[in-house]
Amino acid sequence: MVDIGFRSTWTTLPLSGKLTVVLLTIVTVKTIHTSLRTLIALRDLHIVGESGSSSVIHSLRNRVESLRQLHVFTAFALWFSFSVLALDGFRSLELPRSTGVNFILENLRLCFLFSAWSFCLLILLHSLQWFVSSRLTTANRRIPIVIPPH
Numbered sequence: 001m002v003d004i005g006f007r008s009t010w011t012t013l014p015l016s017g018k019l020t021v022v023l024l025t026i027v028t029v030k031t032i033h034t035s036l037r038t039l040i041a042l043r044d045l046h047i048v049g050e051s052g053s054s055s056v057i058h059s060l061r062n063r064v065e066s067l068r069q070l071h072v073f074t075a076f077a078l079w080f081s082f083s084v085l086a087l088d089g090f091r092s093l094e095l096p097r098s099t100g101v102n103f104i105l106e107n108l109r110l111c112f113l114f115s116a117w118s119f120c121l122l123i124l125l126h127s128l129q130w131f132v133s134s135r136l137t138t139a140n141r142r143i144p145i146v147i148p149p150h
Helices: 005-011 013-050 053-094 099-144
Strands: none
Touching: 013 053, 013 099, 053 099
């Protein structure tokens, strides 16, 4: 099995693959940033014990739910990129330097390798979002419900 480095993989990726890598980088940074900000805000909220904490938790929950939507969009974009990358393996047979089946198999191997790592990253990001969401749910259950007298 040939060792594949980042530089050699980057040069062989078509434009859709490179755009997917850029999208995954942006989604990773956004997810980590939002998750850390939410956990820090939740910790500060627990320490201070604000009276309007239910509205703060609701606002934090909306942020985390938007991450979930971002992850679903990224999964669809990954599927689209995988389809284009797989098609690119068959389309490059038209080039005169191709060697037939070996060339197709090598391109498909790169396609599956790229997709597997991308989906692993997406699963890790979604797990982080799920963890933050569960912490928000736990914090929301700890808030006492005050019912005004009639």
